[in-house]
Amino acid sequence: MSSNLVKIGICGLGTVGSGTFNVLNRNAQSINARAQAELEVIHIGARRDNPDCDIGEIRVSRDIFDVARDPEVQILVELIGGTSVAKELVEEALRNGKHVVTANKALVAEFGNELFALAEQNNVVIRYEAAVAGGIPIIKALREGLAGNRIEWLAGIINGTGNFILSEMREKGRDFADVLTEAQELGYAEADPTFDVEGIDAAHKLVILASLAFGMPLQFSSVYTEGITRLTTQDVEYAEELGYRIKHLGVAKHSADGVELRVHPTLIPEGRLLANVNGVKNAVLVEGDAVGPTLYYGAGAGAEPTASAIVADIVDLARELSAGQSCRVPALGVATADLKALPVLPMEQVVTPWYLRIIAEDKPGVLSSIASIFSDHGISMEALIQKPPAEGETRVPLIVLTSRASQGSMDVAVATIEALESISGEVARIRVEALDG
């Protein structure tokens, strides 16, 4: 084994920071053999100690910027989170010629373009395997493992909290608010769950995956983001009757007209592997022109799964550092100059089949009015469930699966349906993805 030393600084010693430290220690022997170097954490930046890890005599700075300025540190691991101080810290580290490993999806999604360029200028790289889908090596798969492919689309369950909530709603018939409270008690959801349930966290991850897959700059502000807060157990059940499950997906597609970037609840056929990814687990399905579909599944969060991804990044960098080489794999797989700014398709033009729930008066002619409105807009009904009215109720839910239609056409058709006298309230609608290429 090489006795080359690679010196690491860790900023942030919370759950993930201590998990990373502990994995590096526990598996030091095999990690060093793989890195062909001895990895040593020489400097930790943390506002306070963490009783979950025994850092011994390692130098600790309360000012994390001391780590970024430490001339000995070769790899800085940023685990403080957020996008303000973290961004300054990463910039300082890059300017000082240090490679950076981060688990910070918001930082990469929102500021990746400038940070990657800054890294390139300083002949170092930023690695962020842990920023998407936790311990699943999906970044490496897209950046390297599928390098021969033109990626056509990808779809992922990339927020564990949301998937836990949807899994519980389906399996136990519980409603959204009820499950969210439990998720918060279990520590799966934050006190402010907005990032998770409104899809912002998933959007951060999606935009990173899309840039890697399609070789384009990060365009976080262009992601369409729809949360799961308005989903009802009724919709979950009706979807099931139709042979579908509802998942909160991030979807990126590359077509001749542009790129689709969207996060939203989605009906997927129950036989698909993605439909069977339950609880807090994550999975990403990728369609490449040569390889066809491949899927990657595992823990999307947690101290040690995240640490697994961070350590893999460190080992990659250490292999090259110990040989005195510069890193040959840019952050997005290609050099910044080779990225292509592909246009993001407006949602009006995005075409999918749809699930609709329409509350209608139970009387003759209603269904034919609805059918003729769809027909006027070139939309056909592929499946229909009509339930008998409940005792004393004159209205019934009509559940419709439609053919593929653009959101633009569907907007008009739905508005026309909602204007019918026999229809109550808003039509609920959810996109459908067949996920079959």
Add this chain to the structure above:
Amino acid sequence: MSSNLVKIGICGLGTVGSGTFNVLNRNAQSINARAQAELEVIHIGARRDNPDCDIGEIRVSRDIFDVARDPEVQILVELIGGTSVAKELVEEALRNGKHVVTANKALVAEFGNELFALAEQNNVVIRYEAAVAGGIPIIKALREGLAGNRIEWLAGIINGTGNFILSEMREKGRDFADVLTEAQELGYAEADPTFDVEGIDAAHKLVILASLAFGMPLQFSSVYTEGITRLTTQDVEYAEELGYRIKHLGVAKHSADGVELRVHPTLIPEGRLLANVNGVKNAVLVEGDAVGPTLYYGAGAGAEPTASAIVADIVDLARELSAGQSCRVPALGVATADLKALPVLPMEQVVTPWYLRIIAEDKPGVLSSIASIFSDHGISMEALIQKPPAEGETRVPLIVLTSRASQGSMDVAVATIEALESISGEVARIRVEALDG
């Protein structure tokens, strides 16, 4: 984009060879951007031309060794298959300082140890992503993506032909021989299907995965290999009644006593993702101490999926060649000197739950005799199905799921049961894997 040229030789221009050539051509622009080099196939070794690819003016040699001796070639892609000529070819290429990319699982599994050592001596590497699970980047995941983990076990559906046969048997109630004939007509199975249905192909792949996962030399001759030829549709149906599916798995486990290396039909709980991998698809489930379970799914064979893996290997090598660097990632993730020769556990000591089918006379006392034999050997019955006898028949099948028991204990218990007067013929038995860590 860099204008560094990386020069490639391809030996073998059959299905995979022409697929590789075509993918390299079709996606040249993005592949070159990722490689940060211009990849150029400069020399092809093939006994005959292939009308499926237009190689233009590229030099062709009928003697494939001309490619291994071509001083211009930097990466030799071995796609001729087999283990005699292919081995000599790879040795010649390595001795001449060329990196080698191969899809040849038999070659790697049976001769990898010496070939990897020879590569190391010549300061080049052998890459073989395409040798296991086709286009799924599972080699890279184990070698790099999970580098921080101690891998505890892995289990894979790594032979598409076998999985196609088992999927058809389950979905359509067809018997083995019938489906095999269809698989041969569809081109999924060879005229001589031995390698696939007897598990030899899966054993080749398993031993490669195990060596990567556990950091040990390849031990192909130590893999226990049991095929699917004796499976009956009855067993498939009974398994289903018990909530299981039968899959042909390769399983590698690392325990305190040694390593288990085994390929055999296996009952797995129907809710597991692996149980839902159907048709010719492959999937590998890996349990790491930090990351927990991760799963990798995709096409396990076919021209372009295999080409996808080959091109990924080429891009990895080209990134370093174009920068004049030597490759920093050894074939098995660690240097040959760092591999550990772990003992392979004899099958008698391998412990799993079991599925048993016992044909017994339908009379009082039989079940209690069987139960007491199990009890004598410390085995308990976890589930039992007893069917009424068919019209005019006095014997009934007893289907038993047992607790965990070593093969040694089970051998003795089964022999004792078979010796009972009320039992007919041999007891059919299949291992069970819960796949939950």
